[in-house]
Amino acid sequence: xxxxxxxxxxxxxxxxxxxxxxxxxxxxxxxxxxxxxxxxxxxxxxxxxxxxxxxxxxxxxxxxxxxxxxxxxxxxxxxxxxxxxxxxxxxxxxxxxxxxxxxxxxxxxxxxxxxxxxxxxxxxxxxxxxxxxxxxxxxxxxxxxxxxxxxxxxxxxxxxxxxxxxxxxxxxxxxxxxxxxxxxxxxxxxxxxxxxxxxxxxxxxxxxxxxxxxxxxxxxxxxxxxxxxxxxxxxxxxxxxxxxxxxxxxxxxxxxxxxxxxxxxxxxxxxxxxxxxxxxxxxxxxxxxxxxxxxxxxxxxxxxxxxxxxxxxxxxxxxxxxxxxxxxxxxx
Numbered sequence: 001x002x003x004x005x006x007x008x009x010x011x012x013x014x015x016x017x018x019x020x021x022x023x024x025x026x027x028x029x030x031x032x033x034x035x036x037x038x039x040x041x042x043x044x045x046x047x048x049x050x051x052x053x054x055x056x057x058x059x060x061x062x063x064x065x066x067x068x069x070x071x072x073x074x075x076x077x078x079x080x081x082x083x084x085x086x087x088x089x090x091x092x093x094x095x096x097x098x099x100x101x102x103x104x105x106x107x108x109x110x111x112x113x114x115x116x117x118x119x120x121x122x123x124x125x126x127x128x129x130x131x132x133x134x135x136x137x138x139x140x141x142x143x144x145x146x147x148x149x150x151x152x153x154x155x156x157x158x159x160x161x162x163x164x165x166x167x168x169x170x171x172x173x174x175x176x177x178x179x180x181x182x183x184x185x186x187x188x189x190x191x192x193x194x195x196x197x198x199x200x201x202x203x204x205x206x207x208x209x210x211x212x213x214x215x216x217x218x219x220x221x222x223x224x225x226x227x228x229x230x231x232x233x234x235x236x237x238x239x240x241x242x243x244x245x246x247x248x249x250x251x252x253x254x255x256x257x258x259x260x261x262x263x264x265x266x267x268x269x270x271x272x273x274x275x276x277x278x279x280x281x282x283x284x285x286x287x288x289x290x291x292x293x294x295x296x297x298x299x300x301x302x303x304x305x306x307x308x309x310x311x312x313x314x315x316x317x318x319x320x321x322x323x324x325x326x327x328x329x330x331x332x
Contacts, residue, residue: 032239036311040225071199118152207231235306243293268299
């Protein structure tokens with residue numbers, strides 16, 4: 001064999017060996033653990049924990065009440081806001097209509113009385129005009145009759161104007177101001193309802209009550225979690241593979257997860273491949289160092305399978321062929 005042919009054959013063998021280092025050997029397992037992503041339920045307002053509706057180990061549905069804080073102050077605030085809203089609405093309705101019926105009736109009676117006085121003064125004035133023409137009375141009496149007649153006539157006109165105005169609503173700017181007051185009162189009612197709702201918290205998702213973080217009677221600060229939930233969909237397998245093997249993994253690839261006490265491995269699906277290498281030595285990478293690098297991979301379970309696993313539980317993961325899976329580009 002020629003020296004050049006020997007070099008080519010050696011290079012091919014080396015390439016085959018290196019290519020084999022980038023794939024998982026059949027039966028190879030990788031260590032990991034069960035990871036749980038918890039949902040911590042908290043409120044935005046502080047208060048004393050008056051009632052804890054759940055216990056550790058319970059299964060809760062979405063929307064189920066978990067706990068209740070003291071809320072007498074918030075309940076009174078809502079009652080006050082609702083009373084202010086009713087008052088503002090009454091004021092608006094009053095501005096949108098004229099005087100009350102009783103007030104209108106009073107104006108009508110005053111108008112009728114003024115009209116009678118006006119008619120009487122007109123007759124008296126007409127008589128005084130004739131008497132003055134016959135030189136029976138002095139001009140002063142005629143002037144007094146004329147003045148009384150004119151005053152009574154203007155009184156009628158004034159009451160007619162008041163009656164017409166009384167049947168009209170308030171001026172448009174007053175109505176707008178009353179309407180704005182109603183909207184402000186409604187906003188205060190909404191805010192008071194929100195404050196009251198914060199004193200009892202429902203479960204945002206269905207899941208397992210992993211822990212309760214406060215006891216009844218304790219003071220709970222704003223934003224402090226009271227209950228920790230673990231939805232089944234938040235339970236996953238987390239394991240580590242060599243850097244060379246990670247390059248052959250794809251999202252959606254099936255894996256088998258074995259754990260102590262399990263009758264048979266569980267099926268899971270690769271859902272995340274970390275884009276960064278862990279346990280990296282602070283030196284230039286040689287071939288030996290690269291073999292020590294690992295990458296974190298996560299796989300998700302069906303919800304019914306995840307319900308039987310426990311966060312922190314050690315597992316062994318074996319890889320299956322990635323047929324039909326989409327290429328991995330790092331994080332999903």
